[in-house]
Amino acid sequence: MAYSPRLKDKYKADVIPALQKKYGYSSSMEVPKLEKICVNQGIGDAVSDKKLIEGAIKEMTTITGQKAVSTISKKDISNFKLRKGVPIGVRVTLRGDTMYEFLDRLISVALPRIRDFRGINEKGFDGNGNYTLGVTEQIIFPEIDIDKVTKIMGMDITFVTSAPSDDQALALLSEFGLPFKNQKKEEKK
Numbered sequence: 001m002a003y004s005p006r007l008k009d010k011y012k013a014d015v016i017p018a019l020q021k022k023y024g025y026s027s028s029m030e031v032p033k034l035e036k037i038c039v040n041q042g043i044g045d046a047v048s049d050k051k052l053i054e055g056a057i058k059e060m061t062t063i064t065g066q067k068a069v070s071t072i073s074k075k076d077i078s079n080f081k082l083r084k085g086v087p088i089g090v091r092v093t094l095r096g097d098t099m100y101e102f103l104d105r106l107i108s109v110a111l112p113r114i115r116d117f118r119g120i121n122e123k124g125f126d127g128n129g130n131y132t133l134g135v136t137e138q139i140i141f142p143e144i145d146i147d148k149v150t151k152i153m154g155m156d157i158t159f160v161t162s163a164p165s166d167d168q169a170l171a172l173l174s175e176f177g178l179p180f181k182n183q184k185k186e187e188k189k
Contacts, residue, residue, distance in 0.1 A: 005100035007176060015175040022171060032129065032163035032172045037099050039064055040071070040091035041138070041155040044080070055150055056090040062143045064102055068092045105141070106157070107177045113140040119181035122170060129163030131173060132156055 011033070019031045041060060043052050053070050060068035071089040094102050111117060114135075124132045136154045139146055163169035174180060 003097075005097050005104065007100045007104050008097065010176070011100075015172065018175055019168075019171060023168065032161050032168050034099065034103070034159060034161055034172065034176070035095070036160045037094045037102060038091065038158040038160065039094070039102075039155060040089060040158075041153055042071075042089040043153060044088070045151070050087075052151065053087045053090065056153065059138055059144060059149075060090045060092055060155075063138065063141045064092045064094060064098070066092050066094060066098050103176065107179075109142055110135075110140045111179065113142075119179045122180045122182060125166035125169060127166060129161045129165060129169035131159045131161075131169060133159070 016028050016031045019025065020028065025031050039060065041056055043056055045052055057068045057070060068090045069092070070087040071091050073084055073086050073088050076084050111120070114137075120133055124134075126132070134154060134156055137152050138144055138155060139149060139152060159169075159173060161169045161172055163172055170180070
């Protein structure tokens with residue numbers, strides 16, 4: 001039997017029936033799904049120090065399990081001493097099994113390691129069913145060796161779903177296990 005990620009199996013076994021019951025979908029194909037996870041990291045100091053990009057690519061590749069690529073500036077901005085074509089960030093787009101593996105590690109290992117963590121804010125939805133989460137330190141991921149980190153940088157993690165509304169996307173991500181703040185209050189009642 002072929003390997004299948006834990007959250008992929010959970011989606012088929014638990015999430016689809018729960019969302020069908022909640023929203024009254026007639027078919028399991030109507031249920032929203034997680035299409036991709038985009039992880040990106042802006043590195044403003046990379047304009048003056050090119051080695052920061054190389055280190056960020058290594059770290060992002062280690063965190064996500066997929067080769068990261070550098071993002072390049074599109075135009076000149078004199079106030080930031082920025083030239084067109086200079087690498088200024090790192091990004092990765094995860095799909096399929098690697099996406100589910102990354103999400104599993106994020107929920108079960110990385111988010112609980114954040115200092116004073118009380119849940120993630122549910123105001124990061126864009127109106128089209130996509131959610132963006134900001135992480136302030138890359139050292140919350142256990143794959144990163146703290147001794148080898150040259151500079152602590154944050155990153156943005158965007159969950160792209162097929163949900164038509166933010167309410168349905170919130171229900172989907174909650175079923176996967178993302179710890180939103182308001183849901184903890186509801187559980188206590």
